[in-house]
Amino acid sequence: MDERAFLNALRTLPLHLGAAGLTDDTAMLAGMVVTTDTMVEGVHFLPSDPADDVAWRLVATNLSDLAAKGALVEGVLLNYPLSEVAWDGAFLRGFRAVLAQYDAPLLGGDTVSLPPGAPRVLTLTAFGADAAAPPRSGARAGDALWVTGTIGDAGPGLAIARSNQARDADEAWLLARFRRPTPRLVEGRVLAPYVRAMMDVSDGLLIDAARMAEASGLAVTVDLASVPLSVPARRYGSTPLAAATAGDDYELLFAAPADWIPPVAATRVGAFAPGRGLTLVDDGAPVPLPAHLGYQHNA
């Protein structure tokens, strides 16, 4: 079953009020933000990825969802498949490092055994407190669309991970952007009380912008000329279109009134208007939409 059909079926179940109709990456429970993500070996990470980096990425991607709500990190649950001593030991080192980096205490979890040869499947659940929790559906016509940091680093980073080797400092930096993403917790905390809508860019700038517009009942235009590429990504040969359709960047995407200047490092990449759908322009000139706007599960 594809993800959309499964989600539509889930939406017919009795839902918790805090589930917000399963329209968001997070739920609200007892005043806490709750988010959970599963990573599968061979799907979300490579068998060759170092286990400490897998731990980092598993935690960081969940904390990114908390960042998009402006939450303080409260704690995490880990569901972990036990395997070789070396891999598990390296995972624990990375897990310790990322929990320390973001002041995320461990709440509990579960360990399991897998059948021999089965790909690892890891789940993390993260809890955040005191969140202003802007929805992804709150953009208004006339709002500007902004994104933090640079976009399109993790895409080349994944390609470099597949080649098993970073050949220079640029590639090492891009690889780290894929393997050790930075959840924008400080930026999210600063932005959340002021922005109208916010989410993290997990599947790609275009697809996530389109999702924010759809949730808000609006049209959105993204200007490729304004997509913030990093210097290493430019030198690697990446293009604004490639950057805007690659996933795994974990920057924050947000909507704010057109005259508001965000108090964090961010780039204005588009605008919302009445209507529906995504329009792409390059320095104002219309550009046809690519066949794939980003990453979609089972689609």
Next chain:
Amino acid sequence: MDERAFLNALRTLPLHLGAAGLTDDTAMLAGMVVTTDTMVEGVHFLPSDPADDVAWRLVATNLSDLAAKGALVEGVLLNYPLSEVAWDGAFLRGFRAVLAQYDAPLLGGDTVSLPPGAPRVLTLTAFGADAAAPPRSGARAGDALWVTGTIGDAGPGLAIARSNQARDADEAWLLARFRRPTPRLVEGRVLAPYVRAMMDVSDGLLIDAARMAEASGLAVTVDLASVPLSVPARRYGSTPLAAATAGDDYELLFAAPADWIPPVAATRVGAFAPGRGLTLVDDGAPVPLPAHLGYQHNA
């Protein structure tokens, strides 16, 4: 790495106060009980188990942890690997049924794809409210050890599931005890304010009794003659020792003052005393401990 070594390593990480040092099946967060369990195809359930029963068991085993805390069910998160339409559809039917049965609304979750041929790995996280939350460490010397329901049904049920066929009504009942366990939510709710220690019997009566004794800093004696076997289990040929060392029953095991009679259907199976370790007797006469007290991951 084995489970014990991994847990010991996790205990050296920064822990949330609600993690209680990772000594319990549940954590406390913002006044809620939190528990999470992962089930792996080929380890925790059989590839031949019907998907609707897998959904039931996934939810029921987590709710059993809430029952042991005396909690009201608040909601669940599901981490689900998408696969064939027929399996996913059957899973959704069972998921709907078990959520409805126990008034458990869905809070959210995550869906992923697995590589072709990979065993399914499913995670559920459950939240409970208003829990008296007796610890597993609260037993006192002189307390009696009690268990709800009957013990040793799921063991034969698993053997019947492996044979792919229940040959009579007894076997069908035992199979259902394995595939569709009953979380003792009402019993847990009634007992929790009064008992000194409580946990669910997931890995086996003997191993779980030994764990409660160890957590409480006490010795415990279990009398095999008092282990409550069901009529179908007796007719199937099960013995008290087999019943006491088989897992997956999801009954409640609890410690209470010797003169207290529980207000739910339960059987007194042992007693706590100063000291350490588990002693087994049969109608009062000493019995040697079996090599395996129950199910242990990677051990």
